[in-house]
Amino acid sequence: MNAERLPLVAVTVGDPAGVGPEIAVRALTNRAIRDSVRGFLIGDAVQIAHVAAACELAADVEPIGAPGDARSDTRIIPVLSEGSLGDVVHGQVRAEYGLAAVSYIERAVELARNGLVDGIVTAPINKEALKAAGSRYPGHTEMLAALFGTPEQQTYTMFTVERLRIFFLTRHHSLARAIPLITTDRVRTAIIDIDRLLRMLGVDHPRIAVAALNPHAGEHGLLGDEEDEIIAPAIDAARETGLDVVGPIPADSVFWQCRQGAHDAVLSLYHDQGHIAAKTLDFFGTVSVTLGLPVIRTSPEHGTAFDIAGSWVANPAGQEAAMISAAQLAPRVLGSRDAMPAGQTEQ
């Protein structure tokens, strides 16, 4: 494909003291990645040049003034430079690093709002540094939703790894608090949302599976009654409207089935249910996709790894997978931007 026709993706390098800049540079200089996506970094060009040299990559930083200037050449690292950090102390929580990470994201959103990029890939940020910087957002999704002016409840997290697509009914709650949040209305609405999101992503006839909450899907009430009383009625209601949905399926089978192609997506009822499935399978291959924003946004499913930052041994596989996913999903989302639904799965 003509390189200029590839999806154009902005990569925010994340917290400068973490592994973000390193994995961003490594992924961008990987030929297989560059063959699939046209990308550039948003960060401090001087720091990024230092990182590239420390990693002994045969590539030079090329400052650019606009996304369209980014050349598709693995020997070049196009950087839209933002701020100046001086010498970075790796592995440290600092307000200035938190502020820098936020400024990269703000810049990416500005570009996206102006239609200059097809997607955003975010390298890891650090919650403590964000807090130290006075940011009121606990993470990327909340920040992106606010910057884009998208209501948070209209954003959706989807995990992809291998053939798995996983959506979440609940996420950042203790397990004990997540259980009562599983209601028939929420499950039904989530199924409807997932159907629309999958169609938007190019799945013509979405086949959705809902995971069970209890062992053996409750075994007819013996091991819990949520399946019979809450989840099955939601599935029945969704099915009556013509949706192709099955479940509740025992959680130790449903993700395996999806890997084999039996389902197009699985609704995970709580955080760890889908997280364990995806990340045990391939920790670095698991990509978190945010749907519902004006552009596609992807990220690796790992953190800043302060313990190894600056040792130049970070694994860029997660960042690479995120770039590939962004390229694959971006055109579809762009092509159906008006089809974004409102809904109730949690980000």
Next chain:
Amino acid sequence: MNAERLPLVAVTVGDPAGVGPEIAVRALTNRAIRDSVRGFLIGDAVQIAHVAAACELAADVEPIGAPGDARSDTRIIPVLSEGSLGDVVHGQVRAEYGLAAVSYIERAVELARNGLVDGIVTAPINKEALKAAGSRYPGHTEMLAALFGTPEQQTYTMFTVERLRIFFLTRHHSLARAIPLITTDRVRTAIIDIDRLLRMLGVDHPRIAVAALNPHAGEHGLLGDEEDEIIAPAIDAARETGLDVVGPIPADSVFWQCRQGAHDAVLSLYHDQGHIAAKTLDFFGTVSVTLGLPVIRTSPEHGTAFDIAGSWVANPAGQEAAMISAAQLAPRVLGSRDAMPAGQTEQ
């Protein structure tokens, strides 16, 4: 290795109406399996011959009178025949089939008690059929414990797949009921038990990891306080006695880490936590091992699959993995039979 020196394993074919006889025969006639383990089937020799013919296997049933008569030859299916079923109707719950399945297990236990086999591999049984047969045991583990006279709380289920070893703190409870069963005392005792069991299995210096209950291991209380208040104190107490134990580690990382060799075993706090990890990774490669009985017992982690029984398309990979595991673990358990601990992980 001299075939006569291989571990000798009794294979109960399970419910005759399920896929058990089929996968048992397929596994036993697989050369790679026979090179690792000496096995024979316990079931109705006439049914088993019918299954072998239906599967078009180039092997003949050879009735044997005692385990020691079992020849290691893939063209021969040694069968210790038990009962006579007549024509089997596949996929049906019948009391007589439940009774037959029980009789196979009773025979295997009798052989094991007399020191005639090194291990038992159990093909799937059907709970409904057991119930129809008037059995008071819901499954294999309870039945085996009773037949061997081993207190149930002294038996332990361990899952193995790839490099993963998973033990369970709780299992057959609804998720809501499992959470309050997670106590400091139970976690601490489970760690001690796992350490002893791993040593028994030949792990010289067991490195144990405890999974967290909540997302991000509770994130310092923000997403749940069980980690700080219940789990960490148990780990500290175990560590003070010299055990090598880490945690609580977020559940979406700990199983991945174990796959990479960072831990020798993971303590899963609830059923689906460990089940999702193992079976999403490799549904048919996941083997359930029962420890604490006088012999090692393994089984595939799938059921009777009544929907495909008699279609001769069943996947024997789970049964094969169970046979390999039995062979690998049997000598170790036999060599340290007196070292079996009492304890509190659930079967």
